Amino acid sequence: MTEQIIRMEVMRYRPEQDEAPWLQSFDVPYSDDMSVLQGLNYIKDELDESLSFRWSCRMAICGSCGMMVDGVPKLACKTFLRDYPGTVRVEALHHFPIERDLVVVLDDFMEKLERIQPYIIPRQEQALSEGEYLQTPTQLERYAQFSSCINCLLCYAACPQYGLDSSFLGPGAIALLHRYNMDSRDGASEQRMELVAAEEGVFHCTAVGYCSEVCPKHVDPANAVNLNKTRAAGDYFLRFAKPKGRCQ
Amino acid sequence: METYQADIVIVGAGGAGLRAAIAAAQSDPQLNIALISKVYPMRSHTVAAEGGSAGVNQAHDSFDYHFNDTVSGGDWLCEQDVVDYFVRQCPEEMVQMEHWGCPWSRKADGHINVRAFGGMKIERTWFAADKTGFHMLHTLFQTSLQFPSIKRFDEYFCADLLVDEGRAQGVLAIEIASGECTLIEARSVIMATGGAGRVFRENTNGGIVTGDGMALAYRHGVPLRDMEFVQYHPTCMPRTGLLFTEACRGEGGFLINKDGYRYLQDYGLGPAEAQPRNKFMELGPRDRLSQAFWYEQQKGRTIDGPLGSVVHLDLRHLGAAVLRERLPLICELAEDFLGVDPAREPIPVRPAVHYTMGGILVDGRCASPLPGLYAAGECSSVGIHGANRLGSNSLAELCVFGKVAGIEAAAFARATARGNSAALLAQAVATEAKLRAMLNHDGSERIAVLRREMAETMEQGCGIYRQHDTMQQCCDTLAQLKERFKQVNIEDKSSVWNSDWMLAIELGYQLEVAEAMAHSALQRKESRGAHQRLDGFERRDDENYLKHSLALHRPDGAPRIEYGAVNITKSQPAVRAYGAAGLAAEKESGHD
Numbered sequence: 032m033t034e035q036i037i038r039m040e041v042m043r044y045r046p047e048q049d050e051a052p053w054l055q056s057f058d059v060p061y062s063d064d065m066s067v068l069q070g071l072n073y074i075k076d077e078l079d080e081s082l083s084f085r086w087s088c089r090m091a092i093c094g095s096c097g098m099m100v101d102g103v104p105k106l107a108c109k110t111f112l113r114d115y116p117g118t119v120r121v122e123a124l125h126h127f128p129i130e131r132d133l134v135v136v137l138d139d140f141m142e143k144l145e146r147i148q149p150y151i152i153p154r155q156e157q158a159l160s161e162g163e164y165l166q167t168p169t170q171l172e173r174y175a176q177f178s179s180c181i182n183c184l185l186c187y188a189a190c191p192q193y194g195l196d197s198s199f200l201g202p203g204a205i206a207l208l209h210r211y212n213m214d215s216r217d218g219a220s221e222q223r224m225e226l227v228a229a230e231e232g233v234f235h236c237t238a239v240g241y242c243s244e245v246c247p248k249h250v251d252p253a254n255a256v257n258l259n260k261t262r263a264a265g266d267y268f269l270r271f272a273k274p275k276g277r278c279q
Numbered sequence: 280m281e282t283y284q285a286d287i288v289i290v291g292a293g294g295a296g297l298r299a300a301i302a303a304a305q306s307d308p309q310l311n312i313a314l315i316s317k318v319y320p321m322r323s324h325t326v327a328a329e330g331g332s333a334g335v336n337q338a339h340d341s342f343d344y345h346f347n348d349t350v351s352g353g354d355w356l357c358e359q360d361v362v363d364y365f366v367r368q369c370p371e372e373m374v375q376m377e378h379w380g381c382p383w384s385r386k387a388d389g390h391i392n393v394r395a396f397g398g399m400k401i402e403r404t405w406f407a408a409d410k411t412g413f414h415m416l417h418t419l420f421q422t423s424l425q426f427p428s429i430k431r432f433d434e435y436f437c438a439d440l441l442v443d444e445g446r447a448q449g450v451l452a453i454e455i456a457s458g459e460c461t462l463i464e465a466r467s468v469i470m471a472t473g474g475a476g477r478v479f480r481e482n483t484n485g486g487i488v489t490g491d492g493m494a495l496a497y498r499h500g501v502p503l504r505d506m507e508f509v510q511y512h513p514t515c516m517p518r519t520g521l522l523f524t525e526a527c528r529g530e531g532g533f534l535i536n537k538d539g540y541r542y543l544q545d546y547g548l549g550p551a552e553a554q555p556r557n558k559f560m561e562l563g564p565r566d567r568l569s570q571a572f573w574y575e576q577q578k579g580r581t582i583d584g585p586l587g588s589v590v591h592l593d594l595r596h597l598g599a600a601v602l603r604e605r606l607p608l609i610c611e612l613a614e615d616f617l618g619v620d621p622a623r624e625p626i627p628v629r630p631a632v633h634y635t636m637g638g639i640l641v642d643g644r645c646a647s648p649l650p651g652l653y654a655a656g657e658c659s660s661v662g663i664h665g666a667n668r669l670g671s672n673s674l675a676e677l678c679v680f681g682k683v684a685g686i687e688a689a690a691f692a693r694a695t696a697r698g699n700s701a702a703l704l705a706q707a708v709a710t711e712a713k714l715r716a717m718l719n720h721d722g723s724e725r726i727a728v729l730r731r732e733m734a735e736t737m738e739q740g741c742g743i744y745r746q747h748d749t750m751q752q753c754c755d756t757l758a759q760l761k762e763r764f765k766q767v768n769i770e771d772k773s774s775v776w777n778s779d780w781m782l783a784i785e786l787g788y789q790l791e792v793a794e795a796m797a798h799s800a801l802q803r804k805e806s807r808g809a810h811q812r813l814d815g816f817e818r819r820d821d822e823n824y825l826k827h828s829l830a831l832h833r834p835d836g837a838p839r840i841e842y843g844a845v846n847i848t849k850s851q852p853a854v855r856a857y858g859a860a861g862l863a864a865e866k867e868s869g870h871d
């Protein structure tokens with residue numbers, strides 16, 4: 032493979048010495064199979080050891096390497112230098128506080144993840160000795176797509192509403208919430224729907240749909256949000272009709 | 280220094296660490312569990328596992344079959360009592376994963392589906408498309424959020440194990456975001472830090488797989504067992520080493536050389552048939568398949584690609600629909616990185632380092648010889664993999680032995696009084712001083728250079744085939760690298776998210792682990808499983824080497840290699856054969 036040179040403009044921010052983020056340029060030799068992540072690792076190994084960024088798997092599954100590439104939220108390991116002739120700009124994910132260089136603070140998402148109760152609260156308890164819950168491929172299909180979220184947070188960087196008000200649960204967390212609600216083994220969807228219909232829930236969304244466009248795993252969070260809008264609107268009125276108690 | 284008092288500290292929040300945390304929390308909700316990980320739990324490398332997880336599930340399968348496959352697959356270097364326990368626990372653990380929500384692939388009637396895997400006589404590999412590890416890890420992590428007694432320390436880097444009064448009593452960790460040290464005291468400690476594949480050049484592992492826990496236990500006197508056994512996976516992407524799961528072959532993929540010939544039939548794995556047949560051809564064990572590649576390369580029958588010699592993984596005959604349903608991630612990887620659509624073109628592949636069979640010496644209940652220290656998962660050597668691991672046994676291992684480690688560490692913690700906090704703090708302060716000295720020292724050696732030289736020498740010396748001279752050279756080079764490492768320079772002197780500092784500490788761990796591997800390899804004068812020699816020791820030598828190697832750390836100098844007995848209960852060492860020869864051998868021994 033022939034080697035070419037690309038100029039990588041990389042966001043730097045070291046809170047102990049920089050007042051604000053700035054761009055540093057590096058000339059990086061690359062071949063056609065090289066990802067943006069490989070470019071960053073080249074910089075770290077050969078040009079500037081102080082550059083910090085998250086990465087691990089290199090195969091678009093651990094969700095570590097979300098960043099803005101030419102202004103678009105991308106996984107650095109699944110984005111290729113060959114697609115950016117000349118120069119490419121790499122910045123920290125939008126809408127999150129920057130910790131250092133390309134590393135952002137994830138606390139907000141981690142808290143949200145906990146709030147959606149992302150685990151099976153069984154519809155019907157079954158002992159392990161009774162074996163697996165039956166679930167047909169059709170039932171699996173109902174939530175499979177939403178279970179593919181790798182928590183890379185590209186959708187949050189794409190979401191204008193989250194950018195304006197970070198109290199919004201956001202596309203990723205809602206997709207995961209929907210994943211559990213749609214699982215035939217789970218019985219807690221009513222509990223979770225309270226969060227969906229609450230102030231920080233789905234009604235924040237203005238249906239831009241950019242979240243689904245940038246999702247590297249085709250989770251389609253916009254679809255999850257939409258489905259829940261309809262449901263939450265229905266539930267909203269139902270809530271007044273029904274006595275309130277703990278579900279199950 | 281920030282101090283936290285836990286009852287149990289678990290280092291590592293991959294599959295093994297999370298399973299241990301849940302088991303400990305369930306066994307006693309009063310216990311305060313600290314779960315620390317240098318990455319957010321869902322980034323742990325378990326996430327990358329593709330193919331599946333083993334557990335007997337079909338009426339015509341049996342625990343004995345799974346046992347025999349595992350023990351012969353490990354070339355009889357397995358602890359047979361532990362394997363026996365393991366195979367019996369696997370199905371329940373897989374059901375447990377199901378109850379926690381793991382989206383296992385299903386049959387039309389709603390029951391679990393299983394697929395074929397290399398070296399397994401019957402299909403018993405549970406799978407979630409080709410993202411099994413991803414789904415297991417997220418299921419475990421999300422399930423763990425229900426337990427308030429699990430206190431997470433995300434992005435905390437474990438920099439030392441604290442040992443006082445002859446027992447493990449906690450760890451020193453660096454909070455990556457601030458660069459501050461935290462002392463976590465505990466009555467018991469579980470290591471669940473994963474493998475060490477990054478000490479090699481071409482590998483399937485994530486950047487974080489650097490053998491940290493192995494090195495920490497080793498430095499504190501715990502032996503590393505069977506470290507010479509490093510698995511090469513036969514079907515990886517050239518240069519990056521990214522994996523194309525064995526499930527490609529489980530689903531019926533072929534391996535062909537430059538003449539379009541299914542060469543495995545020349546290496547005792549045939550006959551070649553159109554349909555996949557368990558333990559034949561492409562469904563032989565990994566060590567044999569990687570070795571066959573090496574011979575094909577010697578014979579000039581591999582294909583010269585821009586990124587090195589390759590053979591072809593041919594999936595075309597499976598058709599686009601099956602590929603999309605069963606192997607979506609594989610299609611994505613081939614398309615993104617290589618511009619290859621597996622439905623139309625074969626995928627170029629070559630072997631790469633994948634798995635460390637050896638690790639921290641523990642007994643069948645995950646206890647190391649150091650009281651209070653437990654280990655589970657790839658960092659441990661509980662004894663089920665022997666000289667060669669079978670694919671899909673390790674995800675199952677994370678669950679089975681993660682749970683055991685959690686329960687045992689909880690019992691130990693309950694039975695043990697808190698240690699001497701002042702002594703622990705003094706140790707932690709001393710370690711911190713060393714770490715800061717390393718950070719502030721203006722050295723002359725660059726991290727990336729040392730790391731590259733280490734990986735190169737490991738590939739030269741401890742590759743698929745090994746010889747005395749290159750192994751000796753590898754040992755010598757590693758000794759020099761360790762010396763040079765004392766002059767390592769950390770360019771970045773800042774506190775916040777100083778990844779340079781973490782990389783330097785990791786490199787220190789890697790050099791220790793690499794040395795344990797190379798010296799264990801040099802000393803084993805036979806060929807067994809993944810350890811194959813070309814210098815007069817081409818055969819398995821049960822008389823002298825049906826033994827575990829034990830690498831013992833020496834602060835100044837090479838490790839001392841000792842040997843330990845192998846527990847053989849019901850399967851006497853026999854010829855390890857696959858394909859038609861394997862079938863004949865099974866018939867003879869009455870194992871079929």
Ligand SMILES: Cc1cc2nc3c(=O)[nH]c(=O)nc-3n(C[C@H](O)[C@H](O)[C@H](O)COP(=O)(O)OP(=O)(O)OC[C@H]3O[C@@H](n4cnc5c(N)ncnc54)[C@H](O)[C@@H]3O)c2cc1C
Pocket residue numbers: 290291292293294295296315316317318319320323324325326327328329330331332333411412435436437438471472473474483484485487488491492522524633634655656657658670671672673674675677
């Ligand atoms: C590409 C690939 C595919 C695979 N496919 C399969 C398969 O299909 N079936 C199968 O059975 N096996 C498979 N394996 C093997 C299996 O996935 C691994 O053996 C297993 O996931 C390891 O899990 P673990 O919990 O031991 O470690 P990991 O998941 O690697 O977790 C290690 C944890 O330790 C933490 N840690 C490490 N060092 C430190 C430190 N210094 N301080 C703090 N925390 C630390 C990390 O942050 C992480 O949380 C595959 C492996 C690879 C690489």
Ligand code: FES
Pocket residue numbers: 086087088089090091092093094095096097106107108109
């Ligand atoms: S490095 Fe894991 S998603 Fe990119």
